[in-house]
Amino acid sequence: MIKKTEFSILFGGKAGDGIRQLGTLWAKLLSRQGYRVFLYDDYPSLIRGGHNFTIVRASSTPVLAHNEVVDLVAAFNQESIERHAKSLKPDGKLLYDADLAETSGIGVPWSSIVGQAKAGKIMRNTAVLASAAKLLAMDWSHLEHTVRSELPKSEKNLEVARLAWEATPEPVFELAETNQEPWPVMYGNEAIALGAVGAGLKSYIAYPMTPASSILHYLAAYSDDLGITVIHPENEIAAVLMAIGSSYAGIPAMVGTSGGGLALMVEAISLSAQSETPLLLVECQRPGPSTGVPTYTMQGDLNFVLNAGHGEFLRVVLAPGDASEAFHLSGLALYLAWKYQIPSFLLSDKHLSESLFCQSIDPGRLPKIEYKAWDAEGRYKRYMVTEDGVSPLAFPGTAGIAVKATSYEHDEFGITTEEPGMIEAMQAKRLAKRPSLNKELDKPELVTVGGNEDSETALITWGSNKGAVLEAAEELSLRYVQPLCLEPFLESRLKSLLSGVSRVITVECNATAPFTNMLKAHGINIDHTIVRYDGRPFSVDGLLAQLKQEVPL
Amino acid sequence: MIKKTEFSILFGGKAGDGIRQLGTLWAKLLSRQGYRVFLYDDYPSLIRGGHNFTIVRASSTPVLAHNEVVDLVAAFNQESIERHAKSLKPDGKLLYDADLAETSGIGVPWSSIVGQAKAGKIMRNTAVLASAAKLLAMDWSHLEHTVRSELPKSEKNLEVARLAWEATPEPVFELAETNQEPWPVMYGNEAIALGAVGAGLKSYIAYPMTPASSILHYLAAYSDDLGITVIHPENEIAAVLMAIGSSYAGIPAMVGTSGGGLALMVEAISLSAQSETPLLLVECQRPGPSTGVPTYTMQGDLNFVLNAGHGEFLRVVLAPGDASEAFHLSGLALYLAWKYQIPSFLLSDKHLSESLFCQSIDPGRLPKIEYKAWDAEGRYKRYMVTEDGVSPLAFPGTAGIAVKATSYEHDEFGITTEEPGMIEAMQAKRLAKRPSLNKELDKPELVTVGGNEDSETALITWGSNKGAVLEAAEELSLRYVQPLCLEPFLESRLKSLLSGVSRVITVECNATAPFTNMLKAHGINIDHTIVRYDGRPFSVDGLLAQLKQEVPL
Amino acid sequence: MKENIKSRHQKHGLETSAVNTWCKGCGNFGILTALKSVLAKREDTLGSLVLVSGIGCHAKIVDYVAVNSFYSIHGRVLPVACGIKTANPRLTIIGHAGDGDAYGEGISHLVFAAKRNNDLVFIVHNNRVYGLTTGQFTPTSPKGFKGRSTPKGSIEEPFNPLRLMLASGATFVARGYAGKHAHLASLIEQAMVHPGFAFIDVLQPCFTFYNTYKFYNEKVVEIRDEHPVDDFDAAWKLAGKWDYGLEADQIPIGIFYRIRKDTYEEELLPKETPSLDVALHLKRHHF
Amino acid sequence: MKENIKSRHQKHGLETSAVNTWCKGCGNFGILTALKSVLAKREDTLGSLVLVSGIGCHAKIVDYVAVNSFYSIHGRVLPVACGIKTANPRLTIIGHAGDGDAYGEGISHLVFAAKRNNDLVFIVHNNRVYGLTTGQFTPTSPKGFKGRSTPKGSIEEPFNPLRLMLASGATFVARGYAGKHAHLASLIEQAMVHPGFAFIDVLQPCFTFYNTYKFYNEKVVEIRDEHPVDDFDAAWKLAGKWDYGLEADQIPIGIFYRIRKDTYEEELLPKETPSLDVALHLKRHHF
Numbered sequence A, B: 001m002i003k004k005t006e007f008s009i010l011f012g013g014k015a016g017d018g019i020r021q022l023g024t025l026w027a028k029l030l031s032r033q034g035y036r037v038f039l040y041d042d043y044p045s046l047i048r049g050g051h052n053f054t055i056v057r058a059s060s061t062p063v064l065a066h067n068e069v070v071d072l073v074a075a076f077n078q079e080s081i082e083r084h085a086k087s088l089k090p091d092g093k094l095l096y097d098a099d100l101a102e103t104s105g106i107g108v109p110w111s112s113i114v115g116q117a118k119a120g121k122i123m124r125n126t127a128v129l130a131s132a133a134k135l136l137a138m139d140w141s142h143l144e145h146t147v148r149s150e151l152p153k154s155e156k157n158l159e160v161a162r163l164a165w166e167a168t169p170e171p172v173f174e175l176a177e178t179n180q181e182p183w184p185v186m187y188g189n190e191a192i193a194l195g196a197v198g199a200g201l202k203s204y205i206a207y208p209m210t211p212a213s214s215i216l217h218y219l220a221a222y223s224d225d226l227g228i229t230v231i232h233p234e235n236e237i238a239a240v241l242m243a244i245g246s247s248y249a250g251i252p253a254m255v256g257t258s259g260g261g262l263a264l265m266v267e268a269i270s271l272s273a274q275s276e277t278p279l280l281l282v283e284c285q286r287p288g289p290s291t292g293v294p295t296y297t298m299q300g301d302l303n304f305v306l307n308a309g310h311g312e313f314l315r316v317v318l319a320p321g322d323a324s325e326a327f328h329l330s331g332l333a334l335y336l337a338w339k340y341q342i343p344s345f346l347l348s349d350k351h352l353s354e355s356l357f358c359q360s361i362d363p364g365r366l367p368k369i370e371y372k373a374w375d376a377e378g379r380y381k382r383y384m385v386t387e388d389g390v391s392p393l394a395f396p397g398t399a400g401i402a403v404k405a406t407s408y409e410h411d412e413f414g415i416t417t418e419e420p421g422m423i424e425a426m427q428a429k430r431l432a433k434r435p436s437l438n439k440e441l442d443k444p445e446l447v448t449v450g451g452n453e454d455s456e457t458a459l460i461t462w463g464s465n466k467g468a469v470l471e472a473a474e475e476l477s478l479r480y481v482q483p484l485c486l487e488p489f490l491e492s493r494l495k496s497l498l499s500g501v502s503r504v505i506t507v508e509c510n511a512t513a514p515f516t517n518m519l520k521a522h523g524i525n526i527d528h529t530i531v532r533y534d535g536r537p538f539s540v541d542g543l544l545a546q547l548k549q550e551v552p553l
Numbered sequence C, D: 001m002k003e004n005i006k007s008r009h010q011k012h013g014l015e016t017s018a019v020n021t022w023c024k025g026c027g028n029f030g031i032l033t034a035l036k037s038v039l040a041k042r043e044d045t046l047g048s049l050v051l052v053s054g055i056g057c058h059a060k061i062v063d064y065v066a067v068n069s070f071y072s073i074h075g076r077v078l079p080v081a082c083g084i085k086t087a088n089p090r091l092t093i094i095g096h097a098g099d100g101d102a103y104g105e106g107i108s109h110l111v112f113a114a115k116r117n118n119d120l121v122f123i124v125h126n127n128r129v130y131g132l133t134t135g136q137f138t139p140t141s142p143k144g145f146k147g148r149s150t151p152k153g154s155i156e157e158p159f160n161p162l163r164l165m166l167a168s169g170a171t172f173v174a175r176g177y178a179g180k181h182a183h184l185a186s187l188i189e190q191a192m193v194h195p196g197f198a199f200i201d202v203l204q205p206c207f208t209f210y211n212t213y214k215f216y217n218e219k220v221v222e223i224r225d226e227h228p229v230d231d232f233d234a235a236w237k238l239a240g241k242w243d244y245g246l247e248a249d250q251i252p253i254g255i256f257y258r259i260r261k262d263t264y265e266e267e268l269l270p271k272e273t274p275s276l277d278v279a280l281h282l283k284r285h286h287f
């Protein structure tokens, strides 16, 4: 048996085979044994057929990215064999459905097994899970526990698992024990949803759009548990304006979408700014322009999100790189929206939103919504001019006052103005929030650092590239820097984190490197830029190869 | 009599009094005598009542901006006297309706005159025009000619004019003769409309929005003459998508709106980019965020326009500073949209769009739409990969081929792709247009220069500030630089135009100086920045005062 | 800066400091009068009333009434209103929209507010013209309307908003006339007590760009008590009496249709007390 | 890169290289079959045919037919189609939209295309679910529909798109069924010759997320020849036979309504030869 403390598996099949669910089960199976896991899911934009694959990497140490070369390929069909057998390590194994293909490797007749058990075709998943578990010398009890806890019809599933277990040859690999406490597993979008809820979110309003839809599905599924109102309205314009209405009424709301949906919300972003109504917008990027490649990944919307909305106003743009960051930044983004009464963005992408992470997460560290509340003294002025630009909030339903919000330029009461002095004063008031906002965000925890902090070469990146780039930095003993807040831009903090660095390499998952240009615009010298824009995310091994080829290290 | 070669008049009254039309008449009256004129119109967002005023500055030399201090105030009511009498030059005069107010100055009983002539109340305009003309010692024949050619019911109007003429005291001022050929007068939006038409525009599709609506009204009024289809559809989203449909069918289309309307078009901008459908968008800025101050001016949408749309793609953003530039750049923007099959923007604002200019304009110099046409050889590939990134165009209706446009990432034929290699190739193809586009725009005529070209201090500005800033530069003997193309950014050209400059002052009509930040991001050092964000444009005298106060010159 | 919204406990409790900038003779004055007369009777509960408006002449109404309001953006009265209402169902919401607003830019939201039966009052100031942008045709302008975007006359037939509402599932469909405040006030009152989406199309002459007073004064008739307001077919038929064209036999005003159906907010069921503890949720579902 | 749209002059003239990625059993196949059978008869004029689609499973149809097409964005089939048609009225346009597309995101354009009577064919692949985004409820899903955004069942009643179209002024209103290609093909043919906006709601089972074959097979009945297609009231009544709920007595398919009215493109009157000379225009109006 080949001993492993790290193990990558690739499940390949058709849409409809349940590849992602299988990967999730596998990830849970391993994480429950104290393994740290990461799941990458690759699927085209169709419902049945085509070709899907899911890579689950498990390790006794934390992992936040996948490798393209794996230890085990579990192939549901001939196409998967053809596509992925070549991605095996030298000691890797190919596991396949012996009823549907013939090749060298380990064939198990999953289709017949399912037939024999009179189980639904989808239960091939369970058979594959069992075969893979057996090959890894896992205890049956682990498998049984996971099947029972995660699957409906668990008796039938266990029957299938047992048959597959028996039909699978003896173990080839052996996973070392970890003796570690399990960490929770969650998809990026689940982390986004939960972080916001933990910070005080009460309403989620969204129109479906890949890769943001799973926030909607997740919150709809748990709306009662979590005390969230979930609304799927006629379109994105309605969604964002309902959210603004909700915030005005004092109920914190969030919207989530991808680039094309956010495009429809742009007018409302500007309304949120002028009316000073808190608003949290989640944008999960995918390759554009336009419809682009809906189920793949790209970081092509940075400049769009930084500048969406007519007129001049403050905003916050936070960009997490893994589930733990997504959880905390989602909460922080909501918190900032309310504290400063501004639009706030959480920028994700398919790779972060639809990958599964296994990280230790402490909800106790989440910020909780707070705002400057009206002191109920005197007349209420919704837009009272204050030193820090933040006006006290009150909500409709309060007796004796009129809370007047507006999209027009206005006086302190919210009555329309066209007077030059008032126009200037109100614009200045809103922009006066900048110093405190900047200060609030200039914190060490808003830049993730790692790798070799003494290295004179730094890898800088943002968002979902984190996993691959951080690991590459560790591997190559380079300094790793990743700002979590992209607006306001943390210029001085970044510069000081780069002190002593003589060579800067940026990594972005897009074609024109907008983040790199932002660094340059702030006077940070960039020596090399690695980009990828074929719709696929960086993997650790892929990035290392690219670095080797493109950068003289 | 006070002799003048330059003369500013301010007409003040209520909305509904026809102040702007009066200003336009006055401007025509003077321009026909070889004077160069500039008209600034200040009005609130209401239909009747409130307070409007229009300043018309006329000079024997070209003028592109107004002064706030004027030679003559013509007041329709008491409020106008109170507001504007203080803006008179020491030798200035106040002319007012003696029936409605009493003050020192020249009162003429316009209301009674109109009553006496049994004319509509709106004809007070004509009376005021006549009084002002008489005070300037104009020939009656000039007045008569303009009344006859410009006004309906000209006999009645002439009767009113004659009565007012007689009731007005003897001339106070005398305008020198110019012996110059008249130049055409036109509003900024008219110039935008005509420039596009001259370059080959065939269709204008827009939803009304101040200050862009006058493009719609103008083109609708002259649609038959100019051979333009004008459509006012259900909303901005429909407008821009109809325009894209039109361009796809081979009929060049333009849309026009303000920031809030453009916000609704953002998704379609990205569609134009992905589908490579030529599209010209005119954005006339007004103070934001959101509804803001609809009838006033601001340059607050620069970053929005530069970055509107999800995904990464090329665009052109041209920003004219006067009617002549608007005319030519509108044509150029349309030309570039078609030559490169990209979205192209003309960025205006209320001050440019709704001010009247008098400039020499040569339609012969307009570019005319051209595009790389399909050579009808072999199969048609809508997205053929070419060296310069531009694929040959063909239109539906061509026998034997299928022109397949799409919002998805696609292969050369326009069939959806999810293959990594193709995704990368197509994104690269679209971005491959950049070098030729950059080269095409790197032309001397795309940066307006002026003032004292040897000065070591430069004033840099953009858009509608041109008139005031250029004149200030001349006045102060400073160098004047104004890029007409903001995307692509003309970095090296601007740098070379600034060589020998030791001090750079930027001027912007907004709060956060995005243009200045753009210059800085490209490594241009800025010493002082003048901003104005009370909704009012820069005037020459106002700017000079502000410069004096804020910049140690 | 001067303090310029009077709190409601003062005399003239509904006045604000805003200067009214509607044209003399504008039909909006009639709507404002009707609204104020309704609100004046409810002084005690005004704290839980919210007006929501779009952008246009009509929308200025929120500046003229000293109660909670959200002066939103063109065409978006309804989603803002729905957001407020679902967030706090104890609030009473009255939306004010223009015809450009409600029937042009915002038509999608109108169809869906009716479909969902959101518990709101929605008053369309239907002057059949874009007032604030100086006179273009709207979805309810008659064919041939010469506006600034259609100088040769519009080439589109208007649609009938009442029929559109009936086809969309509205549970309260009414028409008022700005020239009849008392009648309009009574419609508004009935709309406010209607549980669900209460739609009132108000014929509002635009004195400046489309002066329809004479036409309406001649043609408008109040719907008689005999009209069975819960009969869909009768409502449909009555709504067809006038098609928003230049000609009319009679223009009925009053309540065309009213039925009781669960509101969206009622259906959005009260939540059980949430666990809300994210830590617990994590433990339950993510290990 | 391989050349992968066959030109139409080859055998299998309508095929493209695109791999069909609809689920086995998807109702879209029926619509594709019907469409192709209609196009096959018009090979000579295919150069002037344009298909326009939105985004969703339905929209993939344009990848599967080797004719001009604009694969647009979600909800925007109609404005793109209107833009093409007004630009070049000699083209024949068929729009393909999903129900999410046409009745949700794009409802505003649908109402206005009907109102304006734009000369287009518009086919809604109405599977009463968002297919491509994996199964959420749509405006025509029955109340109680358990989709991924409504796991406890949707709380909204569907609207009836046929009635909405009738109320919007549509001049051709039909319903087809993906399970009856020949009938559907005949509807498409009649829609193509109809001058004006020709709307066809096609009942399209979604095999994966909302398998309605059995229900439709039992309930669908062809409208009889006696039905007076030019009678608005009769059409309205017939359209009310089924309200898109879970129950149905009968579901009529066929042409509900058809009348001749000037199309938008006809009204947009042919232009006189323009002067077009901007210099001349300047001289005339700007001095």
Ligand SMILES: Cc1ncc(C[n+]2csc(CCOP(=O)(O)OP(=O)(O)O)c2C)c(N)n1
Binding pocket: B207, B208, B209, B210, B236, B260, B261, B264, B291, C055, C056, C057, C058, C059, C073, C074, C097, C098, C099, C100, C101, C102, C125, C127, C129, C130, C131, C132, C133, C138
């Ligand atoms: C998105 C957007 N588009 C256009 C406008 C410009 N606009 C302001 S008011 C208005 C029309 C208002 O017409 P209507 O809703 O009928 O109101 P009325 O002025 O007639 O009361 C328009 C088009 C805008 N503010 N926002």
Ligand SMILES: Cc1ncc(C[n+]2csc(CCOP(=O)(O)OP(=O)(O)O)c2C)c(N)n1
Binding pocket: A207, A208, A209, A210, A236, A260, A261, A264, A291, D055, D056, D057, D058, D059, D073, D074, D097, D098, D099, D100, D101, D102, D125, D127, D129, D130, D131, D132, D133, D138
């Ligand atoms: C603006 C925008 N919002 C959301 C989406 C995501 N999206 C793609 S297809 C689709 C639903 C499609 O449903 P339907 O129109 O019924 O088509 P079907 O897949 O059922 O054929 C949605 C919401 C999108 N592409 N664009």
Ligand code: SF4
Binding pocket: B047, B048, C021, C022, C023, C025, C026, C027, C028, C057, C058, C127, C131, C132, C205, C206, C207, C208, C209, C210
């Ligand atoms: S333009 Fe018409 S709607 Fe607007 S205020 Fe004047 S009269 Fe009223």
Ligand code: SF4
Binding pocket: A047, A048, D021, D022, D023, D025, D026, D027, D028, D057, D058, D127, D131, D132, D205, D206, D207, D208, D209
């Ligand atoms: S999901 Fe439904 S609509 Fe989409 S292809 Fe599959 S069966 Fe057809």
Ligand SMILES: [Mg+2]
Binding pocket: C056, C098, C099, C100, C125, C126, C127, C128, C129, C130, C131, C138
């Ligand atoms: Mg109106």
Ligand SMILES: [Mg+2]
Binding pocket: D056, D098, D099, D100, D125, D126, D127, D128, D129, D130, D131, D138
């Ligand atoms: Mg559907």
